[in-house]
Amino acid sequence: MDKVLIRGLRVDTVIGIYEWEKQLHQQLQIDLDIAWDNRAAAEHDDYSKALCYDTVSKRIVALITAKPIELIETVAEKIAQCLLSEFNTSWVRVRVMKPGAVEMADNVGVEIERSR
Numbered sequence: 001m002d003k004v005l006i007r008g009l010r011v012d013t014v015i016g017i018y019e020w021e022k023q024l025h026q027q028l029q030i031d032l033d034i035a036w037d038n039r040a041a042a043e044h045d046d047y048s049k050a051l052c053y054d055t056v057s058k059r060i061v062a063l064i065t066a067k068p069i070e071l072i073e074t075v076a077e078k079i080a081q082c083l084l085s086e087f088n089t090s091w092v093r094v095r096v097m098k099p100g101a102v103e104m105a106d107n108v109g110v111e112i113e114r115s116r
């Protein structure tokens, strides 16, 4: 299966379950695997047939920063549903990492796969 990949998308936003977390921005790091048939774009070197990783990245940042969210699970699900409904893809894998959330760990996060 062809994919478009986005790795390490950094989003600074209000995220967390605790009161102190609602007073500041924290960084999320997001990896996306998006099913996309890349052959049409490649055949004629045609951007209009490509899934634009820049457009997707900007949409995801806007989506996640629109209002405070408590759980990174919610972030992952919102992203998956956005990609499926707005970008006409059939399958996505979304990983959301919250570095710094657990002092003893390098990183923590969730990963989901969704299809339609």
Ligand SMILES: Nc1nc2c(c(=O)[nH]1)N=C([C@H](O)[C@@H](O)CO)CN2
Pocket: 015, 016, 017, 018, 021, 070, 071, 072, 073, 098, 100, 101, 102
């Ligand atoms: N499965 C999850 N566990 C936790 C989350 C979360 O979003 N998903 N969030 C927190 C707190 O916001 C934490 O990140 C503060 O350091 C705790 N556990």
